[in-house]
Amino acid sequence: MIDPQFINLTTDLATANFSLKxxxxxxxxxxxxxxxxxxxxxxxxxxxxxxxxxxxEVQ
Structure with a gap:
């Protein structure tokens, strides 16, 4: 399995950030x-x- 390297993988909706590093x-x-x-x-x-x-999409 590959780690997609999300910016902040968490279940806390206030701080979660599923954008890619x-x-x-x-x-x-x-x-x-x-x-x-x-x-x-x-x-x-x-x-x-x-x-x-x-x-x-990474910019």
């Missing part, structure tokens, strides 16, 4: 066959070589 192994690891044209914050996808895994 810079250099995350799942950055640009998503599929180009099935993805949303924007992430959960509305950031256009992809940024970089491919889409990032998860709800957020």
């Amino acid at each position: 810079s250099g995350s192994p799942v950055s640009d690891a998503g599929t180009k066959l099935l993805f949303s044209p924007s992430d959960i914050k509305g950031v256009a996808r992809p940024k970089g070589g491919s889409v990032d895994c998860g709800a957020y």
Whole structure:
């Protein structure tokens, strides 16, 4: 199993941050066959070589 390296993985909704850290192994690891044209914050996808895994696109 690969650690996606979230910024702050926690169940505390006040401090949780599921954005990816810079250099995350799942950055640009998503599929180009099935993805949303924007992430959960509305950031256009992809940024970089491919889409990032998860709800957020690294900027």
